Amino acid sequence: MKFCNEYDEMMQGLGQKKLPRIDFGSLNNILESCRKQLLHSHTADVRDDQANADGVSADSQLCSGRFGTFVTNDIPFGCSSFLMQTGVGYLVCEGTFFPTLLKEIRGVVGFFNSRAQALLDRHLPSGCCKCFLWLGDRLLGTDVELIQECETLIAYATINTIAVRRLLKKYDKIHYSKQGQAFKSRAVSMRVEILQSPWLYELMALHINLREAKANMECAHLQLDGFSLIFDNTKPSLSFELFDSIKLNIELTCSICLETLFDPVSLGCGHLFCYMCACKASSVSVVDGLKAASGRKKCPVCREVGIYESAVNLEELHILLKRSWPEYWEERRKMEKAERIEEAKQHWQSQAARFMGI
Template sequence: MKFGCLFTEYLQEERELLDEKCAHIEYVRLKKVLKSCQTCKPLHSSSSSSSPSLVSDLPNHQLCQCQSCPVCDQKFFSELMKEASDIVGFFGSRVKHLLDLHVASGMQRYVLRLRQCFKNDRQALAQEGRILIEYIAMNAIAMRKILKKYDKVHSSVNGKNFKSKMHTEHIELLHTPWLIELGAFYLNSSGRDCCELNGVYGHFKCDLNVSDAVMTLILPDSIKLEYNLTCAICLDLVFNPYALGCGHIFCKSCACSAASVMMFQGLKAASPESKCPICREDGVYPKKVRMLELGLLMKRRYQSVSWSHFISYVNIAITITRKFPRYNDYWKERLLSERNNMVKQSKEYWNMHNHNSLTL
């Protein structure tokens, strides 16, 4: 089955499972725009007059050499940019709501479940997570194929350049931190370091490799994503992780230090002009995302590991021993260290504040 038919079938089912007004890539309509492109009219006429053949079978001199098309560009890239932004926003809001139900505790969890009429059990949460994974994966595949089709028809690289622009504006579908959170959610739900899910439109797999500090997501259409879980500041595994607006993940203490704010004040006290320590982009702190599921995953992984797990894996045990002395107590040590630093910073802050008050 061609992807256009598969995507149309998916959209029909999507309206029943998700909100009918949820955004998606207008793959079929944009493909028709390419076929009706006036600058590529000689291409279409030559391909239709001959036996049915693909555009790639035609000689290079018959391809559209305009490199860009005013008609296609106006309808293509502006609409794709808006659709991608809407998809990322919808996906983030739905994943956030899903994870709020999963990580909520006490009265908050009771109120949230009461609001949903007690239907959000573990199986229902996993089902919604699968739906969201298919949603972001199918739209990402549609985006990739339509941009590839544009470059093929116009013999240009504008589609690739548009991908770079999406990455710069942080609306690339598969590079949202909420996808990492969704992967961590599945690992937390399964209680293992690897989980697999067979969906209607493809296969999903999430794997955590602690020794290499990498989380791997394998999505439908053989899309493989690897996320480095090492903080670029302390060069250790992320602890109490936060993702900035640019997508880079840091420990909370490291992100606070980079923004020159106290830990007890939190990242909300960071200046809007504060820059990411890696890409040096400003304005990324107001768009931060607290990675609760990823933090829970790392906590569970540390607390559940014992040396008996590594008896038959000597090489892995040696690697982890060198990187994390006293591996069983690693989580407690980092938690205690962060709390001590927070108390120390708060004391220094208030002592300085009181000293300034007395001076005045």
């Protein structure tokens, strides 16, 4: 229970009460209960085999979680290897463990995304809000607060990710299965993998931007310094390493034009593209924007549909690339400006012709 205590201390140290969280203690108790029952079942199985050479006793086919059970006669998942080999239906704790875990992950991801978006809006506000927030920042000195809240949110995402990974690893170890790994894959497809959230990428870029801008601020005590923009053979990537050996390396090359991302956008599936490349892939003009894309259009990489409407413009990442590679950025800006002007001209000409009935 060492990590359970560390997790509780970390969550309390974030300074906010009643945050959505992974109930590590309760889920760990479910697994512990399942482990004990599997051990008991295995002991009973060995005893029954000695007494009856015809097969496995019915009692050895139980793997009921502490808070619920689920019956499967399908592909065996969960339970120990000796039960898998029987090919007989059994009770497993997936009926409680995975639904509970999924519900809590969704709560954590939803909270993180909303708070991260609000923080980023404070740094790069739009419209009339810009004037009020600019004045408020000058009066309250919120640059340091932005850095601290950014670090808090990143720590929140990381500690909950560690909790999920440890639970899934323990599940597979107890049940001699790969269902924990399969759950991680399903979480990605359901867009509840927090380490693949575009808002996390934006927070990482924001942290680097603020760190560089406020490098000489004595009052800015940066606790997270594992973020960096790496250039390997002119191919940039956003990298960070945090506690518990969690590492992320996010390639910043567009899969369509094969160039460094310019005006980057993250589609709903999590893949990154240049904004104009994403527009071309979805068959919309830059004037209409990605929101106008058909729901049947697919991601060029994973072929998933319905991912353009939820696209996120990565403005902080764009600023980071602009500051880190100004020569490339300026050259790309000139090329895109000319292309956008020509595309906008063609768009409005076609609209005018349609209006005139030509």
